[in-house]
Amino acid sequence: MDKVYSISDLAREFDITTRAIRFYEDKGLLAPARRGQTRLYSHADRVKLKLILRGKRLGLSLEESGEIIGMYDPGSNNVPQLERLIGKIQERRRALLAQKRDIDIMLAELEDAEARCLEARDSCQ
Amino acid sequence: MDKVYSISDLAREFDITTRAIRFYEDKGLLAPARRGQTRLYSHADRVKLKLILRGKRLGLSLEESGEIIGMYDPGSNNVPQLERLIGKIQERRRALLAQKRDIDIMLAELEDAEARCLEARDSCQ
DNA sequence: GCGCAGGTTGACGTTAACGTAAAGGTAAGC
DNA sequence: GCTTACCTTTACGTTAACGTCAACCTGCGC
Structure with a gap:
């Protein structure tokens, strides 16, 4: 269950661009592992991304979604x-x-x- | 019941700026009457403004709220x-x-x- | 007539949330 | 070795939704 996802795996699955995913990282909402330069997303990262996108659908800003992510542990x-x-x-x-x-x-x-x-x-x- | 409101009446009531209200008019969401230059808002205008603000709380864009207003008659x-x-x-x-x-x-x-x-x-x- | 509290129209500035293009590294297949 | 498919960073562009002046008119009280 410790499958990893590439950035484009997640982009495809959630129908967003890789640019958006990197942007969320820039804003501190994601912090995927790396192999060299390349980002490796865990199952937990995928869940966080889901939270971000649900937040967006509800009209939350990224900052607000970030706060909600911070509530999770x-x-x-x-x-x-x-x-x-x-x-x-x-x-x-x-x-x-x-x-x-x-x-x-x-x-x-x-x-x-x-x-x-x-x-x-x-x-x- | 054909009371009229000034722009700052509405701004106070809904805790927004007059600039925002004029902006909504610019975008075609409101079209208040005028006495000379001055805007006069009817009860119906107030309802539309309420719709706009509720839309915002739900994460709608102004364009989407405009569409919803258009559904009302x-x-x-x-x-x-x-x-x-x-x-x-x-x-x-x-x-x-x-x-x-x-x-x-x-x-x-x-x-x-x-x-x-x-x-x-x-x-x- | 004067100040003042409201109203008006520009016009430029700002923030969030990306889009888009440039320039390049890397591993796989032929 | 070359293309192709991904990945990377850097940086400037864009859109929505106003904020923030500036410069001006306008009726009211004194």
């Missing part, structure tokens, strides 16, 4: 640091729940709009 | 046009439902992360 065994991390997680959760409410509102509005469209079409003879 | 009484509009509405709905799934996944992952944090903190003595 407690890392530091220092209590106040852990407390801060927990706080961040809770805030992120609140934001996601708010986003769900926005989506529900927009879904309802689209429902209305569709109804008006259907009516306009049908009353169009 | 069938306008054209021409059937193929209405059909296309209905299609767009349905696609937008699919996208929103997909986004909700992404949110649910991320929420579950945050739940995990929080559990690990709590454990790390508590096992920290």
Whole structure:
């Protein structure tokens, strides 16, 4: 299970460019191993990339996605640091729940709009 | 109920700059009435602005929000046009439902992360 | 008439998130 | 040895979504 991926493997799989992947590394979101110059992506790297792309679909900036990646392992065994991390997680959760409410509102509005469209079409003879 | 708002009324209410509001007009998302040079925003304009800002919170571009605004009144009484509009509405709905799934996944992952944090903190003595 | 709080139109600056091109290293196949 | 397919770094270009002046008009209170 310690398969490695090349940069173009990941680019193909997620339908992005290698340039984008290197850019994420530049921004500190990825840090793949190297064999010489060449990047070797682990399964964990692939998961991080998935997180980044999901973040993008939700409208997060790369910086925000980076923060979320940082939530994935407690890392530091220092209590106040852990407390801060927990706080961040809770805030992120609140934001996601708010986003769900926005989506529900927009879904309802689209429902209305569709109804008006259907009516306009049908009353169009 | 035909109250009008000044540009800074709306800017204050939604905590954005007047520059942003004018920018949305530049991009064709708003078209307030005028008294001389001065813009006068109707209740409908305010609703459109709300749509724009909700779109932003969901990660939409201004262009996409503009499309959604365009869905709000069938306008054209021409059937193929209405059909296309209905299609767009349905696609937008699919996208929103997909986004909700992404949110649910991320929420579950945050739940995990929080559990690990709590454990790390508590096992920290 | 004067200041002031609001409004207006340019026009240039800025940031994020890459795109795109240049110039080159490397291993595989013929 | 040459091409081909990848990989690398460096660097400048681009787009969206405004921010930030500058220079100006305009009605109101005094």
